[in-house]
Amino acid sequence: MSFTQNIMDVSIWRGDAQAGAFAHFEVPAQKSQTILDVVAWIQQHQDPTLSYRYACRVGMCGSCAMMVNGVPRWTCRTHVEKVLEGNKLEVAPLRNLPVIKDLVTDMDSFFDKWIAAEGRHHPTASRLDPIAAISPESAGRVKANAGIECINCSVCYAACDTVASNPDYLGPAALQRAWTVYNDAKDADKQAVLDAVSGVGGCHNCHTQGSCTAHCPNDLDPMTAIAGLKRVSAASFFKRRKARA
Amino acid sequence: MIKPHRTHALWFAYILHRLSGLGLAVFLPVHFYVLSLALTKPAELDSFLHWAEMPAVKLAEFGLVFLLAVHIFGGLRLMALEWLPWSPNQKTLAASAVAGAFLLSTTFFLQAI
Ligand code: SF4
Ligand code: SF4
Numbered sequence: 557m558s559f560t561q562n563i564m565d566v567s568i569w570r571g572d573a574q575a576g577a578f579a580h581f582e583v584p585a586q587k588s589q590t591i592l593d594v595v596a597w598i599q600q601h602q603d604p605t606l607s608y609r610y611a612c613r614v615g616m617c618g619s620c621a622m623m624v625n626g627v628p629r630w631t632c633r634t635h636v637e638k639v640l641e642g643n644k645l646e647v648a649p650l651r652n653l654p655v656i657k658d659l660v661t662d663m664d665s666f667f668d669k670w671i672a673a674e675g676r677h678h679p680t681a682s683r684l685d686p687i688a689a690i691s692p693e694s695a696g697r698v699k700a701n702a703g704i705e706c707i708n709c710s711v712c713y714a715a716c717d718t719v720a721s722n723p724d725y726l727g728p729a730a731l732q733r734a735w736t737v738y739n740d741a742k743d744a745d746k747q748a749v750l751d752a753v754s755g756v757g758g759c760h761n762c763h764t765q766g767s768c769t770a771h772c773p774n775d776l777d778p779m780t781a782i783a784g785l786k787r788v789s790a791a792s793f794f795k796r797r798k799a800r801a
Numbered sequence: 802m803i804k805p806h807r808t809h810a811l812w813f814a815y816i817l818h819r820l821s822g823l824g825l826a827v828f829l830p831v832h833f834y835v836l837s838l839a840l841t842k843p844a845e846l847d848s849f850l851h852w853a854e855m856p857a858v859k860l861a862e863f864g865l866v867f868l869l870a871v872h873i874f875g876g877l878r879l880m881a882l883e884w885l886p887w888s889p890n891q892k893t894l895a896a897s898a899v900a901g902a903f904l905l906s907t908t909f910f911l912q913a914i
């Protein structure tokens with residue numbers, strides 16, 4: 557540590573579901589410091605009552621996401637140097653989710669929507685059956701693979717303006733999961749997925765603004781996954797009409 | 802001010818498409834009304850056309866053509882994005898090919914007139 561150490565001006569949102577405001581802290585800058593380091597430093601040295609959430613600190617668990625200078629980010633892998641504006645940092649709870657306390661949001665609605673989007677496995681076989689071989693190069697597997705690195709961090713959900721304006725919208729992560737399941741050769745109920753994603757809060761609400769894809773820390777592309785769902789659900793709609801006619 | 806989470810190319814493409822669409826939606830009823838004058842009040846149409854010869858109005862017409870072009874390309878972009886099951890790289894290549902062809906053909910077109 558040198559004598560000319562930079563002191564950053566950090567605003568942290570404090571409050572609960574009802575009300576809150578930004579509190580200001582002066583935090584010494586350090587080399588290779590992450591946003592999560594800054595929040596932890598404040599909690600350890602200045603205000604032990606500050607609440608925030610994290611677990612793995614290496615970008616695996618998806619629990620540490622917050623709004624940093626107005627942009628949703630995984631804080632454990634976001635370096636301060638990259639996002640510092642002037643000498644200022646503003647850290648707030650994730651957008652589009654209810655606040656429990658300070659930087660901690662209630663993620664129930666986010667996970668409930670995974671279930672509502674049928675983003676769960678519908679088995680084709682039991683554990684007693686032999687394991688069917690799937691070629692990693694097969695078209696369906698390539699599409700399914702594109703989304704499997706999702707860590708459920710809700711960064712895309714916080715970035716999405718459609719989620720902000722329509723509370724029923726399933727959101728990018730849940731829909732991307734549904735697209736993954738839809739393309740999985742070992743999934744037995746594609747119709748359930750189609751029905752779940754083409755309803756009121758489904759994929760057709762998406763305005764293709766791409767904030768999900770622009771901000772996903774794992775470089776995933778929910779926008780393209782949702783476009784895939786739009787195609788297959790539209791195709792099945794016309795097929796069914798034809799069958800009825 | 803544009804919110805920080807929106808400052809990326811995909812969102813700008815979206816907002817350009819939206820605003821050009823709104824601009825055209827405002828323009829079209831006026832456009833149809835003026836056209837209908839040819840049937841109902843030819844004298845008024847003539848005086849309007851005279852007005853439309855003014856340089857400022859001519860300039861505004863460029864704006865309209867620009868809106869239309871932006872909106873057409875926005876629509877093509879959206880349809881390609883949502884309806885073609887291609888990879889993002891393939892789409893970038895296809896878009897560059899279309900843009901290149903457009904540039905070449907308009908250059909020839911402008912030289913021809
Ligand atoms: S592309 Fe769709 S899901 Fe993604 S941020 Fe935009 S509206 Fe939301
Ligand atoms: S798609 Fe990306 S941003 Fe969204 S929850 Fe998964 S990892 Fe996070």
Ligand code: FES
Pocket residue numbers: 610611612613614615616617618619620621630631632633
């Ligand atoms: S703490 Fe696990 S992803 Fe950041």
